[in-house]
Amino acid sequence: MHGPPSCFGANFYGGNQSYYNLVSETGTRVDYNNSFHSATFMSNARIYGNNHFDILTFTTGQVYELAAGSTQTINPGGAFIGNGSCMDFLTIISTSAGNAAQIEKATGTIGLSYVVLQDIHAVGGATFSAANSADLGNNVGWTFLPVSPRNLYWVGGGGDWNDVAHWSLTSGGTGGECIPTPFDNVFFDQNAGFSLPGEQVNINIPVAFCHNMDWTGVLNLPALIGDYQNKLFIFGS
Template sequence: DALWCSASLVCSSFGVFDTAGYAVTVGQFRSTSADASTVLNGSLVTVTGAGVAWDFVAGALSAGTSTIKFTNASAADRSFKGGGKTYWDVWFSGAYAGILGIDGSNTFNDLKSDGGLHVIEFSDGSTQSVATLTLGGTGGGARTTLRSQTSGVAWNLTCPDGEVDCEWLILKDSHASGGATFTATNSSDAGGNSGWSIVAPFVLPAGDRRVRLTYIRR
């Protein structure tokens, strides 16, 4: 059946933790030993805590088609320490504040953060491999910043093919590669980026009150 430990740290240290496709809710999750194996098996894993919310120190991971959803909306910093594993969908939901740190070089089917004023930091020199990237702000100053933990040190983003389209970003020290095209519209180049097409927002000159009218003949 479903597992509900919404205020607790769940730690896998030996044997197999198999969710069997059921919903799992934890405060934080940690895998600490090479003797531990985590099988998420298509489950929705909801993580409610901040701080080190996900910490894969050691052990095996079989993510299947699971979704790991982080729901803490506080102003506290939080981190995802992926341990270099392969994940399916990882989703940082809601209007969370504080800095989100993504540590290690990880692989995602979809790396997602709900639109808003967020700061996401990637560990220096790390590589995040994605099939899709769902990140961005909402305009009106609520942009999402993507940067490395140390200014001037690159973090890498790879996607094998297709198009990676994001909006309302502030990009810094991001090196994108891998075959896909990377486009950030209504976004800002804060320096140190490569592989991106960054399109700044259109701003009317001061005092300009142009209105576009479209006439449809019937």
């Protein structure tokens, strides 16, 4: 299909189709083998089959599942754009525990940032890298770029985990730091700003990370809360 961009969320059953500019705004499932010029998934997606893309774009804060055993190919000269943000990560995993899916690109580079990867193998000769990202295992062919660990202090009392205004480089300091990565230590201390009993730190994103977590000295018995569908990963060194 060629023409103006299509804007919808859908399930692409049947397969063996060619799509031009696709923008999917809601949860999407792709089946079998297809060819896309530009595909932008703005919400969660499951991608089955072996598909080819000139340009594949994933969106921050969303979860993308690639079928175990499948290969998603970025065509020569194409691009894979998958960047999380300072406030949220982008997650790419396979559909089956321990069974990898492949992303293939023959030449050039693919550079992602603020992503969570698990069971994703990078193949085909291109250079694959991930910055400020989490390796949850069975990721082959990726270079996880080293980052400088930070000590991040919670400030400003109760609030959401992904609100950068609550993360500071100093105890009681000014917020504005990007949310914690797996390399960052987080502290909730006497200067965290909890002025009333029971104020809450809400893990409000699908995956939250830290290296060490320390609540020593915190005042007024704050609560760490979050819904069942969200996950907290505390990494050792």
